[in-house]
Amino acid sequence: MRKEVLRWEFQGVLTPRDKDEDDYKYLTFNLPQACDAIEVSYEYQGGPKCVLDIGIIDPKGLFRGWSGSNKPKFTISVEAATPGYVAGEIPPGAWSIILGLAKIPPDGCKYRVLASAFRLGEAVSTGHGFEEHSLKWPKRKQALASGWIKGDLHVHSHHSDGKQSIPELVDMALEQNLNYIAITDHNTRSQFYEVLGIKDPPVLLIPGVEVTTYRGHLNIWGGDWFDFRRRRREDFVSLINEAHSRGLLVSVDHPRDLGELCIGCDFQFKEVRGFDAVEVWNGPWFLKNWESLAWWHSLLSEGLKVTA
Numbered sequence: 001m002r003k004e005v006l007r008w009e010f011q012g013v014l015t016p017r018d019k020d021e022d023d024y025k026y027l028t029f030n031l032p033q034a035c036d037a038i039e040v041s042y043e044y045q046g047g048p049k050c051v052l053d054i055g056i057i058d059p060k061g062l063f064r065g066w067s068g069s070n071k072p073k074f075t076i077s078v079e080a081a082t083p084g085y086v087a088g089e090i091p092p093g094a095w096s097i098i099l100g101l102a103k104i105p106p107d108g109c110k111y112r113v114l115a116s117a118f119r120l121g122e123a124v125s126t127g128h129g130f131e132e133h134s135l136k137w138p139k140r141k142q143a144l145a146s147g148w149i150k151g152d153l154h155v156h157s158h159h160s161d162g163k164q165s166i167p168e169l170v171d172m173a174l175e176q177n178l179n180y181i182a183i184t185d186h187n188t189r190s191q192f193y194e195v196l197g198i199k200d201p202p203v204l205l206i207p208g209v210e211v212t213t214y215r216g217h218l219n220i221w222g223g224d225w226f227d228f229r230r231r232r233r234e235d236f237v238s239l240i241n242e243a244h245s246r247g248l249l250v251s252v253d254h255p256r257d258l259g260e261l262c263i264g265c266d267f268q269f270k271e272v273r274g275f276d277a278v279e280v281w282n283g284p285w286f287l288k289n290w291e292s293l294a295w296w297h298s299l300l301s302e303g304l305k306v307t308a
């Protein structure tokens with residue numbers, strides 16, 4: 001049984017002016033002593049043109065997760081967490097809830113955020129960080145192919161806005177005879193731990209992250225987390241440099257203008273160079289994938305060696 005020991009409430013209105021100043025709003029609460037769990041829930045009003053994302057940083061400065069705008073509530077405990085968040089110690093000190101100002105209408109977005117800290121009673125939780133799954137795979141394991149192999153370098157799981165767990169995605173990949181998939185959830189890091197914890201997967205599983213900003217999305221494969229709070233050209237140049245200094249590859253995802261349909265999806269700094277790849281096809285072709293393909297072609301015409 002768990003017992004709520006402290007609760008914080010935040011309310012306010014975020015305006016277009018707030019977004020001009022910063023894409024993120026920080027709500028800080030001070031946990032006087034270590035706890036067993038924290039839970040954060042939020043809601044906002046302002047019509048369809050109001051969208052707020054959410055995530056959290058712990059008192060040690062560790063980024064503990066992000067759920068965009070697809071989960072109204074998340075829990076982090078010592079032993080388990082909502083997918084997208086990292087389980088582990090709940091240290092005392094200043095916790096910062098990050099609200100991402102994805103879309104703010106002229107009249108603003110009214111928000112309310114609740115945070116609670118819990119202690120566990122006598123009945124100790126037997127939970128754990130990740131869901132158990134039946135390991136029925138090894139018999140179906142694919143032989144490592146040589147020559148052309150196929151896979152998907154941009155896949156979302158329930159650690160961000162995907163519907164499936166990672167084991168379910170692996171099963172889907174097997175159904176499609178894929179040789180590899182990269183799990184590139186938005187902005188968070190919890191998928192790395194799960195991917196790296198799956199022993200002997202039947203398809204090559206690549207940990208990754210889609211660095212999802214309001215001015216472009218970039219996939220980085222390899223299992224390192226990168227701060228997504230970037231809005232200026234220099235921020236993207238430094239992101240590419242940071243990834244390369246860690247030996248990782250960077251892809252500009254879906255560089256095409258879908259307007260309101262996809263927040264921040266089109267890369268706003270197409271004059272930036274240095275990335276390794278361009279995602280030329282994302283989702284159904286009719287979603288303007290020809291724009292991405294045309295940009296990649298123009299890069300080749302510049303003499304750049306950028307992988308599609």
Ligand SMILES: [Zn+2]
Pocket residue numbers: 210212217253254265
């Ligand atoms: Zn994206």
